[in-house]
Amino acid sequence: MARQNTVFKEAYNRYAAALRTDTALPSEPEIAAQLGVSRSTARAILTRLSDEGIIRWNKRQKIVLREPTDRDLFPSEETDSLHDIIERSFMRRILADDAAPGMQINELELAREIGTGTTSVREFLIRFSRFGLIEKRPNSHWTLKGFTREFALELADVREMFELHSAAEFGRLPRDNQAWTDLAAIRDDHHAMLADINQRFKDFSVLDERFHLLIHRASKNRFIADFYDAIAIVFHYHYQWNKTAARERNERAIHEHLDYIAALESGDQAAIEKACRVHLRSARQTLLQSLPQIATESA
Secondary structure, three states, X not given: OHHHHHHHHHHHHHHHHOOOOOOEOOOHXXXXXXXXXXXXXHHHHHHHHHHOOOEEEEOOEEEEXXXXXXXXXXXXXXXXXXXXXXXXXXXXXXXXXOOOOOOEEEHHHHHHHHOOOHHHHHHHHHHHHOOOOEEEEOOOEEEEOOOOHHHHHHHHHHHHHHHHHHHHHHHOOOOOOHHHHHHHHHHHHHHHXXXXXXXXXXXXXXXXXXXXXXHHHOOOOHHHHHHHHHHHHHHHHHHHOOOOOHHHHHHHHHHHHHHHHHHHHHOOHHHHHHHHHHHHHHHHHHHHHHHHHHHHHHO
């Protein structure tokens, strides 16, 4: 189902990216052990590589004919972790037009929609319930309690403390750290989105999440990483809640991100703190502005 498909796609990308022309591949059990997957998944990977003309597979002989291109790989949104898949499905329900405080969320229905077991869904909901937005009910049901102004303000305060720390730590990373390469790629994606803002402004929430997640990872702080789930759910998805002036709001946020990225790349701690505070202040305002819209749509 969804989990197995994700495992296959993630393992396929990982294995295909390491292939080199004219090399011989090992046996299925060896490939399975190398990737940490089942033999059936390893066989599926080899089958796809053969079908795409990347390898020649003749019984036990498997030779790489060419190195895969980006087109041969699955897009990143199809190789997300099971946690990310559950989160997206959960947020689709929360962001639905008829979502309102008191809405019922059924573990079995959500698991069936995703194509996974109820245990994984239940673990996600239990973990997320700590933030007070959903509440457990009998018989595998949960109730949406709603996003209040008080909740948003409390979350914004904690987010600012954590992100100011993470941004400062990011600026101190050694220049050979992979995070700088990832940041450059995210910067390029911001410019690409800005160049086609009229068509792509609705995609900003995903880019926003990638950017802030990269910053938070620099802290190497387990408590910040754990808290990030609530940040992602509220701050990054809130760009989809209020549709009023969405293009203009997202365009402004992209410019703030680019200023923030430039400050990070400069390594100037004063500039980093200033750019971080400017963007977080703006994010707080747009979040609060979205709350009345939620209440109106739910009425």
